[in-house]
Amino acid sequence: MALTVANSLQVEQVDWSQLDTVLLDMDGTLLDLAFDNHFWGTVIPEQWGHRNGLDLPSSQQHLAPIFTNEQGKLNWYCLDFWGETLKLDIPSIKANYTDGIRWRPQAETFLSRLKASHLDVVLITNAHPVTLEIKAARLPLAKWFDKMVSSHSYGAPKETQAFWTELSAERPFNPNRTLFVDDAEHVLDSANTFGISHLITLRQPDSSLPPRKSTRYPSIHHFEEIMQGLPTVD
């Protein structure tokens, strides 16, 4: 599989027999990113604006540069950081907005077929452990994975090489026989630098937004595009 395919909307078939390990991102890959985008883009600015006497557009405008400044850093994913910065109880707000937490199409079918396969299936997420807990309480996530890792436990997000070094120490994998699926291409860049050979991104991480027209990595819309060769499950 080519590592980078400019403007490619095609993914080659995955030869599962050549793989031992599948690393899967959570938000925007297995779960609909619409929840997170709505939560951080609307719910939190609404709550913060309410406290600070601002309407939603003013609040969004005020918070935008503060959010932008933390993107790609562990703080971006850290409920404690945002709770402290915005003076809001993020976990309790989040616990009241769980309705929008949902699977992406075919995600559970894909996971059930991976579970029946020879592969070591590992969830790797930048989501805060509390977010992971809230999502795993809402959906039966844990049963599909041999291991679930929040990058907070390493103190380093997937964007850093430290994350991959820690992961390979805790859960050894052969980068040449590993597939990593993540909707964030800057995260795939980090995995690519570490030497992971098989990288796939998603064309529509957020169901409320149109699919991406071009991606720098091979991309899929739905998991059926790569399910061939996995055991079937009744």
Ligand SMILES: [Mg+2]
């Ligand atoms: Mg993601």
